[in-house]
Amino acid sequence: MNNISEKQVAEKLLQIQAVKLSPAAPFTWASGWKSPVYCDNRKILSYPYVRDFIKSEMCNIVFETWPDAAVIAGVATGGIPLGALVADQLKLPFIYVRSKPKEHGMGNLIEGVLQEGQEVVVVEDLISTGKSSLEAVAGIRAAGGNVIGMVSVFNYGFDVAVKAFEAANVPFKSMSNYNAMIELAVDKGTVSAEEQATLEAWRQAPSEWGR
Numbered sequence: 497m498n499n500i501s502e503k504q505v506a507e508k509l510l511q512i513q514a515v516k517l518s519p520a521a522p523f524t525w526a527s528g529w530k531s532p533v534y535c536d537n538r539k540i541l542s543y544p545y546v547r548d549f550i551k552s553e554m555c556n557i558v559f560e561t562w563p564d565a566a567v568i569a570g571v572a573t574g575g576i577p578l579g580a581l582v583a584d585q586l587k588l589p590f591i592y593v594r595s596k597p598k599e600h601g602m603g604n605l606i607e608g609v610l611q612e613g614q615e616v617v618v619v620e621d622l623i624s625t626g627k628s629s630l631e632a633v634a635g636i637r638a639a640g641g642n643v644i645g646m647v648s649v650f651n652y653g654f655d656v657a658v659k660a661f662e663a664a665n666v667p668f669k670s671m672s673n674y675n676a677m678i679e680l681a682v683d684k685g686t687v688s689a690e691e692q693a694t695l696e697a698w699r700q701a702p703s704e705w706g707r
Contacts, residue, residue, distance in 0.1 A: 502671070502672045502673055502676035503683075505550075505553070505672035506676045507680055508546050509540075509677070511546070512540065512542075512543045514535065514537050514538075515534070515677060516533065517533050517686070517687060518532055518533070519532040519687070519694040520691075529702055532691075532694060533698070535622050535650055537578075537621035537650060538574055540649070541577055550578070550649060550671070551581040551582060551585060553671060554581075554582050554671065555585045557647050557669050558586060558647060561669060562615070564644070565615055565644065566614045567583075567588060567590070567610060567614050567616045568580075568589070568616070568617055568619060569590075569591045569592060569593060569610075569616050569618045569619065569643075570618075570619050571592070571619070571620050572593060572594050572632075574621030575592070575632075575648075576592045579618075580592075582619055590608060591608030591609065593618075593635050593636060594606070605635050606639050610636070610640065612640035614640075614642065615641075615642050616636055616642060616643050617643075618632060618633060618643060618645070618646040618647075618666075620646060620647070620649075621648065621649050622649065622652075623648045623650070623668070624652050625654060626654075626661055627660070629648075630660055630664050633646070634664075645667045645669070646669075647668065647671075648668065648671070649671050650670060650674075651668075653674045653675060653699065654699070654702065674699055678695050678696065
């Protein structure tokens with residue numbers, strides 16, 4: 497990923513506590529999964545220097561990987577502010593995709609102007625199973641957009657997500673990922689060998705872990 501390593505991004509996320517590792521006291525996700533890690537990349541917005549770093553590096557990824565991008569799309573809600581920052585720096589149009597169509601007015605699923613056949617890069621803050629991300633892709637495609645890729649700040653690296661993106665024919669890049677985060681935590685001595693084993697076991701079977 498450019499000249500910025502995944503561990504450098506992971507370190508910044510840990511510094512602002514956008515990612516928290518807690519093997520001994522797991523978190524509960526909205527899905528009901530128990531997890532030793534919690535990621536809230538919305539915190540990036542509250543730290544100007546980290547925000548600027550993430551914006552610039554994400555722009556580099558888009559510019560280098562998808563130079564023909566004509567529109568940047570943010571996925572509600574975490575991808576909206578990041579996508580707007582990227583679109584502003586790259587001087588590209590911006591749209592965002594709701595989780596479901598608006599219940600009043602025009603009933604829009606997509607907000608902004610998307611023209612038929614425009615090449616779109618989608619911005620996400622986080623990729624877990626990939627379900628909500630790919631629902632946004634499907635919405636853009638249904639509206640006539642040509643999704644050429646997706647970029648996220650962080651990716652858990654679940655096999656189910658990798659397979660889902662391949663099936664949907666959506667190339668994606670992430671600035672950092674779960675493996676880089678764990679390696680960094682081990683390097684810094686913030687997790688023990690036993691905790692590392694717990695963290696790695698969770699990623700292999702997150703839906704079953706902690707039962």
